[in-house]
Amino acid sequence: xxxxxxxxxxxxxxxxxxxxxxxxxxxxxxxxxxxxxxxxxxxxxxxxxxxxxxxxxxxxxxxxxxxxxxxxxxxxxxxxxxxxxxxxxxxxxxxxxxxxxxxxxxxxxxxxxxxxxxxxxxxxxxxxxxxxxxxxxxxxxxxxxxxxxxxxxxxxxxxxxxxxxxxxxxxxxxxxxxxxxxxxxxxxxxxxxxxxxxxxxxxxxxxxxxxxxxxxxxxxxxxxxxxxxxxxxxxxxxxxxxxxxxxxxxxxxxxxxxxxxxxxxxxxxxxxxxxxxxxxxxxxxxxxxxxxxxxxxxxxxxxxxxxxxxxxxxxxxxxxxxxxxxxxxxxxxxxxxx
Amino acid sequence: xxxxxxxxxxxxxxxxxxxxxxxxxxxxxxxxxxxxxxxxxxxxxxxxxxxxxxxxxxxxxxxxxxxxxxxxxxxxxxxxxxxxxxxxxxxxxxxxxxxxxxxxxxxxxxxxxxxxxxxxxxxxxxxxxxxxxxxxxxxxxxxxxxxxxxxxxxxxxxxxxxxxxxxxxxxxxxxxxxxxxxxxxxxxxxxxxxxxxxxxxxxxxxxxxxxxxxxxxxxxxxxxxxxxxxxxxxxxxxxxxxxxxxxxxxxxxxxxxxxxxxxxxxxxxxxxxxxxxxxxxxxxxxxxxxxxxxxxxxxxxxxxxxxxxxxxxxxxxxxxxxxxxxxxxxxxxxxxxx
Numbered sequence: 001x002x003x004x005x006x007x008x009x010x011x012x013x014x015x016x017x018x019x020x021x022x023x024x025x026x027x028x029x030x031x032x033x034x035x036x037x038x039x040x041x042x043x044x045x046x047x048x049x050x051x052x053x054x055x056x057x058x059x060x061x062x063x064x065x066x067x068x069x070x071x072x073x074x075x076x077x078x079x080x081x082x083x084x085x086x087x088x089x090x091x092x093x094x095x096x097x098x099x100x101x102x103x104x105x106x107x108x109x110x111x112x113x114x115x116x117x118x119x120x121x122x123x124x125x126x127x128x129x130x131x132x133x134x135x136x137x138x139x140x141x142x143x144x145x146x147x148x149x150x151x152x153x154x155x156x157x158x159x160x161x162x163x164x165x166x167x168x169x170x171x172x173x174x175x176x177x178x179x180x181x182x183x184x185x186x187x188x189x190x191x192x193x194x195x196x197x198x199x200x201x202x203x204x205x206x207x208x209x210x211x212x213x214x215x216x217x218x219x220x221x222x223x224x225x226x227x228x229x230x231x232x233x234x235x236x237x238x239x240x241x242x243x244x245x246x247x248x249x250x251x252x253x254x255x256x257x258x259x260x261x262x263x264x265x266x267x268x269x270x271x272x273x274x275x276x277x278x279x280x281x282x283x284x285x286x287x288x289x290x291x292x293x294x295x296x297x298x299x300x301x302x303x304x305x306x307x308x309x310x311x312x313x314x315x316x317x318x319x320x321x322x323x324x325x326x327x328x329x330x331x332x333x334x335x336x337x338x
Numbered sequence: 339x340x341x342x343x344x345x346x347x348x349x350x351x352x353x354x355x356x357x358x359x360x361x362x363x364x365x366x367x368x369x370x371x372x373x374x375x376x377x378x379x380x381x382x383x384x385x386x387x388x389x390x391x392x393x394x395x396x397x398x399x400x401x402x403x404x405x406x407x408x409x410x411x412x413x414x415x416x417x418x419x420x421x422x423x424x425x426x427x428x429x430x431x432x433x434x435x436x437x438x439x440x441x442x443x444x445x446x447x448x449x450x451x452x453x454x455x456x457x458x459x460x461x462x463x464x465x466x467x468x469x470x471x472x473x474x475x476x477x478x479x480x481x482x483x484x485x486x487x488x489x490x491x492x493x494x495x496x497x498x499x500x501x502x503x504x505x506x507x508x509x510x511x512x513x514x515x516x517x518x519x520x521x522x523x524x525x526x527x528x529x530x531x532x533x534x535x536x537x538x539x540x541x542x543x544x545x546x547x548x549x550x551x552x553x554x555x556x557x558x559x560x561x562x563x564x565x566x567x568x569x570x571x572x573x574x575x576x577x578x579x580x581x582x583x584x585x586x587x588x589x590x591x592x593x594x595x596x597x598x599x600x601x602x603x604x605x606x607x608x609x610x611x612x613x614x615x616x617x618x619x620x621x622x623x624x625x626x627x628x629x630x631x632x633x634x635x636x637x638x639x640x641x642x643x644x645x646x647x648x649x650x651x652x653x654x655x656x657x658x659x660x661x662x663x664x665x666x667x668x669x670x671x672x673x674x675x676x
Binding site: 148150151153156157159160161200203205238239240241257258259260278281283285314317 | 486487488489491494495497498499538541542543544575576577578579595596597598616618619621622623626652655
């Protein structure tokens with residue numbers, strides 16, 4: 001029988017809802033910060049197979065989660081395209097990219113450390129391993145903006161002022177992602193998650209254009225090539241974008257707190273759901289964390305007994321407490337489906 | 339007969355839809371940049387009655403808009419509370435605030451330059467003048483965060499971890515806003531807009547709590563004290579927050595592009611609407627700007643012949659072209675309701 005996490009995604013019977021957390025191996029963990037000290041740059045940290053493997057495995061014992069997620073960064077596969085990526089501490093990433101026609105053809109071997117990390121983790125753990133990548137819009141938003149931003153205006157500007165370059169950017173990113181994710185699946189990941197963190201800056205009509213013309217192609221490819229590997233699409237701005245997102249050919253939608261879970265359960269009956277707790281609830285006292293988590297799980301259980309994976313609506317933050325994160329995981333694991 | 343803008347807000351007959359734009363007097367205008375050079379700090383710029391009056395009036399002749407909006411900043415009324423506010427060029431505002439019990443009672447005379455500017459503008463122009471303030475959540479988000487941010491996590495953290503302080507912060511801000519806006523109305527503004535720019539970071543349930551417990555009190559007060567002064571509530575994140583927002587006692591909702599205008603027209607039939615064009619459409623070529631504007635106006639005209647004010651979903655950006663902004667305004671003014 002496959003693992004709880006995979007069964008939940010596929011709608012097979014589960015005894016409880018599985019749990020993992022975005023950025024579960026991150027700066028909030030003292031053990032992560034210790035490992036981080038061993039190398040000087042963040043990119044070196046991601047590309048060091050031994051360290052990336054250790055980091056990926058940290059949440060298994062420290063939190064007791066039901067799935068691991070590859071430790072890497074969504075910007076890693078942009079480097080083989082000839083895009084310059086720098087991580088400046090305290091500032092976030094800085095990128096320098098030529099226009100899409102100047103990108104190099106994606107050579108997956110240039111990031112072979114990613115697949116090696118996957119193989120290493122699979123040797124050392126029986127937990128399902130999630131591979132991942134940034135969704136084309138979010139990668140494009142970084143590329144065009146050149147840095148992190150509040151509203152990622154530049155990519156929307158490009159969409160309205162030069163649709164041809166916008167489409168070329170999305171097309172090239174989809175092509176890269178097909179190859180990159182194929183290599184991750186072949187190296188052994190059990191599921192794949194696409195991160196569309198900046199999707200919330202789009203209007204419903206722009207999102208529909210992007211989803212139908214570009215994103216869909218990536219998901220159709222994955223479904224055809226790897227029908228048994230569940231695909232999860234995480235998109236922020238779920239509250240206004242879910243009507244188009246729910247038509248995408250993916251197994252699960254990972255939603256943020258802008259879409260009430262109750263509403264998602266009602267309006268997206270035919271897909272697995274993941275999320276959507278506001279991560280800032282983890283700053284509340286322990287009693288509140290337990291109460292809010294149980295309330296959420298009770299809501300889910302009223303609607304379905306499988307096809308749900310507990311997660312937050314966004315990643316864990318560096319100033320969160322490991323003990324409280326652990327309590328959250330234990331609360332989910334203690335919630336039995338009768 | 340009252341002015342087009344006021345008639346449109348009140349649902350009285352109009353021959354065309356009125357237009358004004360958020361940040362219509364701003365850095366994108368060479369004339370604004372010239373005036374800005376006359377003083378060293380941004381706060382000095384806001385508090386200089388002569389300059390603030392000139393800036394407020396700029397869009398009347400340069401754009402031909404149907405309403406003016408007081409030139410000021412939403413953080414201005416925080417200063418009399420004893421909150422330190424600094425504008426650092428290129429960085430945005432920096433704030434330093436004691437906890438709410440340490441705030442000084444709001445003395446409206448400390449920002450008398452705001453009301454003087456209103457009186458000056460009213461002497462020099464026959465256009466309706468919009469007074470404004472930041473909504474309590476957005477002001478609270480700045481106060482608790484201490485600076486601008488992408489996700490304004492600190493205020494949500496406060497909401498979940500210390501509800502008492504969150505409520506005290508909102509309560510004190512609502513009390514300040516009642517006094518501040520009363521003085522603006524008495525000085526002569528014809529309508530009032532509340533800006534909730536960071537509302538989009540809230541979940542629907544958190545927004546509902548805030549809207550019902552705090553925001554509603556401010557709007558009820560304004561409705562009771564000044565029943566003939568239209569009140570507009572601008573909130574970003576309209577796509578997921580409109581179900582609670584549409585129950586607020588305001589005359590108009592100003593929405594962003596996360597809520598399709600067609601849907602807003604259908605689901606909010608009993609309030610005036612303002613917005614919601616994505617400002618980045620202004621980076622497209624002139625033909626596209628005209629086409630998109632007419633498309634939007636046609637959509638509105640299919641649903642209603644009044645109770646709509648053209649605006650963008652957010653403010654104009656410094657890198658926009660004055661000529662294109664003018665074209666946008668002219669396109670709206672050329673669209674006659676038959």
